[in-house]
Amino acid sequence: MAPAQKKTTGKRPGKQQLKGKGKGIKKLGKKNQIKLFIDCTHPVEDGIMNCADFEKYLQERIKIGGKTSNFGKEFTMERQKTKIAFTSDIPFSKRYLKYLTKKYLKKNNLRDWLRVIASSKDSYELRYFQINNEESDNEDDDAE
Numbered sequence: 001m002a003p004a005q006k007k008t009t010g011k012r013p014g015k016q017q018l019k020g021k022g023k024g025i026k027k028l029g030k031k032n033q034i035k036l037f038i039d040c041t042h043p044v045e046d047g048i049m050n051c052a053d054f055e056k057y058l059q060e061r062i063k064i065g066g067k068t069s070n071f072g073k074e075f076t077m078e079r080q081k082t083k084i085a086f087t088s089d090i091p092f093s094k095r096y097l098k099y100l101t102k103k104y105l106k107k108n109n110l111r112d113w114l115r116v117i118a119s120s121k122d123s124y125e126l127r128y129f130q131i132n133n134e135e136s137d138n139e140d141d142d143a144e
Contacts, residue, residue: 027074027089034088036097037123041082043114049126055079057104058097064090098124 043049059077064070071077074089086097098116101124105111112129119125 034086034092035122036086036088036092036094038084038086038097038101039082039119039123039125040084041125042128043110043126044082048113049108049110051079051082051084054101054104055084057107058084058100061100061103062096064092094118094122094124101126 040049040051040054044051055077059071060069062068062071062075062077064072064075075092076087078085086092098118101116102111105114105116105126114126115129117125117127
C-alpha cells in the first residue's frame with residue numbers, strides 16, 4: 001500500500017496568519033458614515049468635569065487599526081461646547097466609546113456620581129444617578 005499524500009494548499013507551512021490582523025481596515029462609503037455623540041452637558045455645567053480634558057483623554061486612548069492616536073481622514077473627533085462628535089468612514093463601535101468614557105470617569109473618581117446612558121441610537125449622555133433620599137429619611141423617622 002502506498003502512503004496517502006496530503007493535499008497542499010497555496011499557503012506555506014509555518015506561516016500562520018494572526019487573528020485580527022487581516023487585510024487592514026474596511027472603509028465605508030459616504031452613505032454609510034458613522035456619526036456618534038457624547039453629551040457631557042450636566043457635569044460640565046456643574047463644574048465637576050472638563051470637556052476639553054475628556055476630549056484629550058479620548059484622543060490619546062482611541063485605537064484605530066490597533067494603534068492609539070491613529071486618526072486619519074477616516075476618523076474625526078470634534079468638540080461642540082459640551083458635546084463631543086465622532087465621524088467615522090471605517091467601522092467603529094459605539095460600545096467602545098462607552099467603555100472609554102467609563103474608564104475616564106473611574107480615573108477621575110466620578111464613576112460614583114455619573115453614569116453613561118444611551119440617549120438615542122447614535123449618542124451617549126452623562127447623567128447623575130437618581131438617589132431616593134426620601135425613603136431613607138422616612139425609615140429613620142420610623143426607627144425613633
